Amino acid sequence: MTLKLLQLRALLVLLALLAVFAALSPAFLTTGNMTILIKHVAINAILAIGMTFVILSGGIDLSVGSVAGLAGIVAGALLNKGLVLTKWGVVVYFHTWLVILIALAVGALVGAMNGWLVSRIRVAPFIATLGTLYVARGAALLLSGGATYPDLAGRQELGNTGFLQLGSGTVVGVPVPIVFMVILAGLGLAIALRTPFGRRVYAVGGNERAADLSGVRVKSVKLWVYVISGFLAALVGLMIAAQLASAHPATGETFELNAIAAVVLGGTSLSGGRGGIGGTIIGAFVIGVLADGLILLGVSEFWQIVIKGLVIVSAVVLDQLQDRQAQRAVALLRSNS
Amino acid sequence: MNYRWLGALCLLTLLASCGGGGKKSIAIITPSHDNPFFKTEAEMAGARARELGYEVTLNSHNDDAHQQDQLIDVAIANRAAAIVLDNAGADASVASIRKAKAAGVPVILIDREINVNGVAAAQIVANNYQGASLAAQEFVRLLGEKGNYIELVGRESDTNAAIRTRGFHDVLDKYDTLKPVGRQSANWSQTEAFQKIETMLQANRNIQGVIAGNDTMALGAVAALKNAGLSNVVVVGFDGSPDAIASIRAGALRATVLQPAATIARMAVDQAHKLLTTGSTGAPEKQAIDCELVVAGNADQFGVFARKESK
Numbered sequence: 057m058t059l060k061l062l063q064l065r066a067l068l069v070l071l072a073l074l075a076v077f078a079a080l081s082p083a084f085l086t087t088g089n090m091t092i093l094i095k096h097v098a099i100n101a102i103l104a105i106g107m108t109f110v111i112l113s114g115g116i117d118l119s120v121g122s123v124a125g126l127a128g129i130v131a132g133a134l135l136n137k138g139l140v141l142t143k144w145g146v147v148v149y150f151h152t153w154l155v156i157l158i159a160l161a162v163g164a165l166v167g168a169m170n171g172w173l174v175s176r177i178r179v180a181p182f183i184a185t186l187g188t189l190y191v192a193r194g195a196a197l198l199l200s201g202g203a204t205y206p207d208l209a210g211r212q213e214l215g216n217t218g219f220l221q222l223g224s225g226t227v228v229g230v231p232v233p234i235v236f237m238v239i240l241a242g243l244g245l246a247i248a249l250r251t252p253f254g255r256r257v258y259a260v261g262g263n264e265r266a267a268d269l270s271g272v273r274v275k276s277v278k279l280w281v282y283v284i285s286g287f288l289a290a291l292v293g294l295m296i297a298a299q300l301a302s303a304h305p306a307t308g309e310t311f312e313l314n315a316i317a318a319v320v321l322g323g324t325s326l327s328g329g330r331g332g333i334g335g336t337i338i339g340a341f342v343i344g345v346l347a348d349g350l351i352l353l354g355v356s357e358f359w360q361i362v363i364k365g366l367v368i369v370s371a372v373v374l375d376q377l378q379d380r381q382a383q384r385a386v387a388l389l390r391s392n393s
Numbered sequence: 394m395n396y397r398w399l400g401a402l403c404l405l406t407l408l409a410s411c412g413g414g415g416k417k418s419i420a421i422i423t424p425s426h427d428n429p430f431f432k433t434e435a436e437m438a439g440a441r442a443r444e445l446g447y448e449v450t451l452n453s454h455n456d457d458a459h460q461q462d463q464l465i466d467v468a469i470a471n472r473a474a475a476i477v478l479d480n481a482g483a484d485a486s487v488a489s490i491r492k493a494k495a496a497g498v499p500v501i502l503i504d505r506e507i508n509v510n511g512v513a514a515a516q517i518v519a520n521n522y523q524g525a526s527l528a529a530q531e532f533v534r535l536l537g538e539k540g541n542y543i544e545l546v547g548r549e550s551d552t553n554a555a556i557r558t559r560g561f562h563d564v565l566d567k568y569d570t571l572k573p574v575g576r577q578s579a580n581w582s583q584t585e586a587f588q589k590i591e592t593m594l595q596a597n598r599n600i601q602g603v604i605a606g607n608d609t610m611a612l613g614a615v616a617a618l619k620n621a622g623l624s625n626v627v628v629v630g631f632d633g634s635p636d637a638i639a640s641i642r643a644g645a646l647r648a649t650v651l652q653p654a655a656t657i658a659r660m661a662v663d664q665a666h667k668l669l670t671t672g673s674t675g676a677p678e679k680q681a682i683d684c685e686l687v688v689a690g691n692a693d694q695f696g697v698f699a700r701k702e703s704k
Binding site: 081093197201204299300302348351358 | 425426427428429432549575576577578580583584587588589591592593594595596597609612613616620636639640
């Protein structure tokens with residue numbers, strides 16, 4: 057019940073924003089702009105889907121931006137320079153699909169490291185993922201020597217073309233990032249609400265001890281939420297690299313904050329156990345609509361930052377106020393009866 | 394037990410830092426090396442300093458004045474002979490540089506000026522205003538003096554972003570037939586430039602040119618325009634990065650201006666050396682080095698932030 061209310065509120069904020077921008081800019085509610093907008097939202101939404109699972113389990117993942125950067129660089133290196141095996145003096149170029157799989161695996165691996173640190177070594181999630189934030193960023197810089205891999209189009213004779221489709225391709229007219237977002241949001245919803253794993257994530261985040269006592273394998277659940285988050289972060293990194301046709305090691309800085317903001321705006325509790333994917337997607341749209349709408353209106357960068365902050369804070373303040381009112385109403389009912 | 398190891402480690406570090414064999418050292422502090430521009434200037438300065446027989450430390454302050462202050466403290470504590478610094482803010486850096494001067498460590502500034510004179514031993518910067526005028530003039534020429542254009546500004550808290558946009562507009566605003574239809578900051582970032590251009594194109598597809606405060610943003614604009622099927626739009630950047638020059642050769646980016654970062658870095662070390670050996674840099678404090686225009690016709694003549702050595 058509370059979940060529905062929270063989602064509804066985020067949805068109201070979103071509709072209000074859409075109405076304001078539609079009134080102020082004639083270009084806003086056009087098909088073209090909406091397509092671009094949703095494409096921009098997809099980047100943050102996909103990160104936020106992974107982040108939702110982590111936060112629902114009572115954790116947090118600060119490393120997603122760095123993992124996105126690292127995955128882009130791994131793909132860039134494999135496409136541009138191949139895998140140089142100095143020992144045998146050969147350079148191996150992989151097929152595009154394999155490059156994508158390797159980069160995604162790197163992301164999942166960093167996620168597994170997070171999960172291992174959190175579940176087995178019992179490092180606080182904030183600290184563990186802060187550590188991997190730095191390690192992954194450093195690894196990306198080391199791998200490329202700080203440079204950008206400039207041309208990811210691939211070469212016909214090496215059979216590694218087609219990577220750019222991941223960012224700028226379309227499926228029956230719909231840009232690939234949007235297709236990914238829709239599929240992943242659907243999968244996320246199904247996993248969260250219809251599978252035992254989803255229920256366990258909620259259970260672990262709601263009351264870890266109770267979950268443990270009732271036979272949930274807490275460690276395994278915690279490990280897998282970080283793997284999901286790392287995997288999705290890598291996918292985002294690949295999509296960005298494909299859009300720009302180049303991979304830059306600093307890509308994704310502060311992305312983790314946008315993803316967390318989307319999750320919180322969507323009504324998921326930072327202490328875990330409460331919330332869901334649906335709200336997160338709406339939260340990601342609120343942030344994306346705000347960013348693109350303000351650009352269309354030609355608002356200065358400084359105001360854009362201030363307004364974004366104000367919307368996040370006021371949405372959460374609204375939550376708190378309504379929570380308190382609800383509690384007061386319950387108390388009143390009890391004292392009357 | 395642990396503490397004893399820690400103590401031993403500290404002692405070792407101290408010994409190692411003292412045991413340089415009396416060689417003088419130069420500390421080179423720049424923004425993050427993930428930008429090839431800063432990487433080049435740091436490496437060029439380092440290479441020159443080693444040639445002259447100095448020990449070299451390379452560090453990055455990541456555009457954080459506080460981190461820069463700590464790095465300068467470390468340099469003073471390690472008795473560096475001089476500091477070559479690409480600073481983290483025209484005002485925020487003054488106190489740290491003054492502190493180094495008071496401790497007897499001269500600071501040579503490169504790439505970015507500070508707002509105070511007489512504190513740094515020298516301030517050697519690319520002439521950003523001249524470079525921006527050069528870029529804008531070429532932009533006007535490529536557009537045939539007419540059309541709608543978008544401007545991408547760098548991080549607006551950065552001095553060079555302001556100087557460059559002033560240089561652009563002092564040229565562009567003279568032409569009534571050139572119409573600015575959008576102006577956004579993309580914070581020097583390729584990803585941001587890409588998304589912002591995509592969005593701005595929704596408001597107005599009738600765009601003939603994009604002028605950007607640096608090459609990274611220009612390349613983001615190129616990618617966005619290509620995706621939108623607008624390959625004929627003239628895009629001009631600033632910096633002369635290797636990626637930009639490659640893009641000019643490929644016919645995507647149309648022009649950029651090259652900041653002679655390699656030359657400036659070498660000059661800074663030479664002047665530091667002169668100061669340490671003769672007591673004077675032999676040059677005025679403020680020195681502005683001109684930028685060079687890079688277009689399809691001359692792109693082959695340029696290497697990494699410098700004209701190629703003629704062989």
